[in-house]
Amino acid sequence: MKPVIEVKGVHKSFKTVKAVRGIDLCINEGQFLALLGPNGAGKTTLVEMIEGIQKPDKGEILIMGKKWKGNENELHQLIGLSLQETYYTDKLTVLETLKLFASFYNLPVERCLEIMDIIRLTEKRKAYVVNLSGGQRQRLSLGIALLSNPKILLLDEPTTGLDPLARREVWEILLDLKKKSNTSMILTTHYMEEAEQLCDYIVIIDNGEILKEGTLKQLLEDNNGENIVNFTLEEVHISPELLIGNKRFNIQWDAVTGRGEVVLSQLENELPEFLGFLHTNNLRIKHLECQRKTLDDLFTSLTGRHLHE
Amino acid sequence: MNSFFRYKQLLQLIITNFKEIVREPGVLFWGILFPILMSVGLGLAFTQKVNVVRKVAIIEEKSSSALHHDSISLKQYFQDASLAARDTVVDGTAGFTYTLLNDKLGNTTFIFLKTNWDNAMIWLKQGYVNVIMKETNGKVDYHFDPANSDAKLSYILLSGSNDKENADQIKPLTLSGTRYIDFLIPGLIAMGIMMSCMWGLSYSMIEKRSKKLLRRMVATPMKKSHFLIGMITVRVGMNFVESFLLFIFAAFAFDIRIQGNLPALFTIFIAGNIAFSGIAIFMSSRTSKTEIGNGLINAVVMPMMILSGIFFSYHNFPDWGIMIIQKLPLTMVADGIRSIFIEGGGFAEIAVSSLILTTIGIVFFVTGLKIFKWH
Numbered sequence: 275m276k277p278v279i280e281v282k283g284v285h286k287s288f289k290t291v292k293a294v295r296g297i298d299l300c301i302n303e304g305q306f307l308a309l310l311g312p313n314g315a316g317k318t319t320l321v322e323m324i325e326g327i328q329k330p331d332k333g334e335i336l337i338m339g340k341k342w343k344g345n346e347n348e349l350h351q352l353i354g355l356s357l358q359e360t361y362y363t364d365k366l367t368v369l370e371t372l373k374l375f376a377s378f379y380n381l382p383v384e385r386c387l388e389i390m391d392i393i394r395l396t397e398k399r400k401a402y403v404v405n406l407s408g409g410q411r412q413r414l415s416l417g418i419a420l421l422s423n424p425k426i427l428l429l430d431e432p433t434t435g436l437d438p439l440a441r442r443e444v445w446e447i448l449l450d451l452k453k454k455s456n457t458s459m460i461l462t463t464h465y466m467e468e469a470e471q472l473c474d475y476i477v478i479i480d481n482g483e484i485l486k487e488g489t490l491k492q493l494l495e496d497n498n499g500e501n502i503v504n505f506t507l508e509e510v511h512i513s514p515e516l517l518i519g520n521k522r523f524n525i526q527w528d529a530v531t532g533r534g535e536v537v538l539s540q541l542e543n544e545l546p547e548f549l550g551f552l553h554t555n556n557l558r559i560k561h562l563e564c565q566r567k568t569l570d571d572l573f574t575s576l577t578g579r580h581l582h583e
Numbered sequence: 584m585n586s587f588f589r590y591k592q593l594l595q596l597i598i599t600n601f602k603e604i605v606r607e608p609g610v611l612f613w614g615i616l617f618p619i620l621m622s623v624g625l626g627l628a629f630t631q632k633v634n635v636v637r638k639v640a641i642i643e644e645k646s647s648s649a650l651h652h653d654s655i656s657l658k659q660y661f662q663d664a665s666l667a668a669r670d671t672v673v674d675g676t677a678g679f680t681y682t683l684l685n686d687k688l689g690n691t692t693f694i695f696l697k698t699n700w701d702n703a704m705i706w707l708k709q710g711y712v713n714v715i716m717k718e719t720n721g722k723v724d725y726h727f728d729p730a731n732s733d734a735k736l737s738y739i740l741l742s743g744s745n746d747k748e749n750a751d752q753i754k755p756l757t758l759s760g761t762r763y764i765d766f767l768i769p770g771l772i773a774m775g776i777m778m779s780c781m782w783g784l785s786y787s788m789i790e791k792r793s794k795k796l797l798r799r800m801v802a803t804p805m806k807k808s809h810f811l812i813g814m815i816t817v818r819v820g821m822n823f824v825e826s827f828l829l830f831i832f833a834a835f836a837f838d839i840r841i842q843g844n845l846p847a848l849f850t851i852f853i854a855g856n857i858a859f860s861g862i863a864i865f866m867s868s869r870t871s872k873t874e875i876g877n878g879l880i881n882a883v884v885m886p887m888m889i890l891s892g893i894f895f896s897y898h899n900f901p902d903w904g905i906m907i908i909q910k911l912p913l914t915m916v917a918d919g920i921r922s923i924f925i926e927g928g929g930f931a932e933i934a935v936s937s938l939i940l941t942t943i944g945i946v947f948f949v950t951g952l953k954i955f956k957w958h
Contacts, residue, residue: 327958328958350804353802361795361796362796362799363599363796373595374595375803377592379804
């Protein structure tokens, strides 16, 4: 199957920053790909190069096998996008804004009505854009991206700044789209939950480079399926050396809060062993919680920082 | 792509642009009401016969014996005045007023304030008075800045106040076309075209760029030229409405008439719009910061507003200055419209200007488009 988007060895620098430093990507038809990374990771620059807004310094970008140069008109027809921040004209209504963009694709008014239904703004069709909430504006932006039934959807942080409910509404629209069409999508986000929920392929980038990529399962299992065990103890006053200096387990102990954390790769064998270790030292467990490593933990283990930092 | 599709796209751009403009209540005020108010304000200020009050400092001769007597002598100096001088007190300073009656030029009331030389100089520096009358040996000396035309006028009125012989020779100009308001209205129309293009086009373009709307729109198959043509079309249309309303108002309120050729007027109007639209596109072709846009627009608009003879004739500038001023786009538009409004001009008067204006517009438009930053 021919890839929908190919990014080969792409570099891009601005005056003082190297925003993108040699990235390769490949997206197939119907695939939803997340570019996950903190602010300033180079996600937007990469997406804008795919959108044809920026030109790479080095490397090549092919969309349906075609370069941007000389194929602008054709590629604009294929791509629907939403930029990180777009302020549509304040004093135009939702329907008027959609009609304007529909005219660029030569689409009938019926398509605008359809889209308003999909983005759940039919009730707001006569409302001025300036009077919409943040979530409604993002949905309008998404609606404009979807107007032309694009083969490729490029969304730059579609839910940043939205409350959880508004975020979920955007997700539902996208999940619905995934079910009903074979549109390919690239979405940038710094919410790992968003990447997990929406995308079948996740690319973690930081400082303009790919740190790790794969399906959610691959990414998390790649880490030897590590689990994080959080615990608190009945004993309040214990010598930290007992826990921290331990050679068998890599235990982190916070004496102030009285909380400990240990990373176990094979829960079945290692958890009983860990419990045995506590028992031997006359330490009684008050509370114990075991959780799967998340993308955020993965990111932290790769960079020493959290995604939101 | 068929032509109907393109037509539909352009139509939609024009419709949305139009809605965008008329839905801002400020547009109605600044575009339509403000020029009318300005014409009312300036029109009344310069066409009505008003009673002017002029303050003059007087310094009486210090003949030690009879100060009171001297003041009477100054009063007697104006004894032929149309109204007898009356004693008065202004801001705690004693003096007397006296009014020159003139039904053609309007009445002028002088307030003479008695003071000493030092205080008179302070008043002069403050602009409280601009003429000082000093009595020396029974004669009156006038002290004022001859470069200050207002002071000079005070002097002429005062020195000639008891000489009525020339008064009958004054023939006030009341013929339509020769009044200040006749000069002003074409200027206001020209200025309206410039302001509306520069602010309406440049500013909204820069704003669209800073809001990333421009970037979003060119990421669609939209034709860029349609976008610009749409904006310009709406702007020129609005300019036409604004100018028309200003003219209608002036016709009723001040009895302004267009004495020359209407198609010629339309031609220079369109040429002016082309020139300023082109300049506006050029000025807004790069920046995405509205603050910079503000500065750029002012840098273009301010010199022309001051120099191009919108409010007052530029013929008082030195000759070399006039040569340059006459080449400014705003001067060409204002002079062109004026020649048709009040000189009864036709195509002959505006042909060259229109051609130059159109060329300016096209050159700036094409250059602007070449360097235009869509992202």
